[in-house]
Amino acid sequence: MRGKTVKVVQWVVVVGIVLGLVFSLAACAPAESGAADVVGQGYVSGDGSVQTYDAGERKGPVSIAGTDFEGKDIDTADWAGDVVVVNTWYASCAPCRAEAPDLVALANDKDGVRFLGINTEDDAGAAQAFQRTFEIPYPSIEDRTGVVIAGLSGVVPLQAVPSTVVLDQEGYVAARVIGQVEGSTLEALVDEVLAEAA
Numbered sequence: 001m002r003g004k005t006v007k008v009v010q011w012v013v014v015v016g017i018v019l020g021l022v023f024s025l026a027a028c029a030p031a032e033s034g035a036a037d038v039v040g041q042g043y044v045s046g047d048g049s050v051q052t053y054d055a056g057e058r059k060g061p062v063s064i065a066g067t068d069f070e071g072k073d074i075d076t077a078d079w080a081g082d083v084v085v086v087n088t089w090y091a092s093c094a095p096c097r098a099e100a101p102d103l104v105a106l107a108n109d110k111d112g113v114r115f116l117g118i119n120t121e122d123d124a125g126a127a128q129a130f131q132r133t134f135e136i137p138y139p140s141i142e143d144r145t146g147v148v149i150a151g152l153s154g155v156v157p158l159q160a161v162p163s164t165v166v167l168d169q170e171g172y173v174a175a176r177v178i179g180q181v182e183g184s185t186l187e188a189l190v191d192e193v194l195a196e197a198a
Contacts, residue, residue: 048177053172077171088117088120090127092126099180099183117139119142166189174193
């Protein structure tokens with residue numbers, strides 16, 4: 001009888017460990033992130049849902065400033081007149097890695113569009129390794145304190161990593177994707193905003 005009890009206890013422990021691993025891998029967001037504290041409910045993996053805003057309904061303008069991982073000051077106010085694509089990410093986030101090639105392709109191919117990453121988790125070494133691996137051609141701001149995300153939260157809440165926001169030429173929020181963005185979806189969103197100025 002005692003042997004059966006030990007086996008049951010061992011089985012319960014194994015099931016508990018497996019479930020713990022599954023839940024920890026399901027969300028692409030460490031709870032200790034400063035950004036998660038800002039959001040107040042923690043980051044969770046998004047479902048790729050897209051929200052667009054008509055020109056008269058857009059919030060903003062949004063200006064994002066910070067220091068990239070190479071030590072350069074970045075301010076999207078300097079990019080007025082361009083469409084700006086903002087993407088939150090961190091190196092060990094699987095959906096971030098999956099969408100990176102599409103972001104890179106679009107950043108390299110689109111005129112009149114600027115890209116900016118916001119990294120809420122990584123130190124410079126991890127972030128720069130990710131940037132080299134995927135040949136990221138655009139800067140990313142280091143935001144482990146969550147200050148940049150906090151500044152955006154009143155205009156466009158970002159409850160998941162990755163999230164992608166498209167700002168129009170005047171800095172207003174034209175679209176938001178919560179979770180991994182498909183390349184064709186992002187290209188269509190960007191083209192729509194570019195066409196507004198044509």
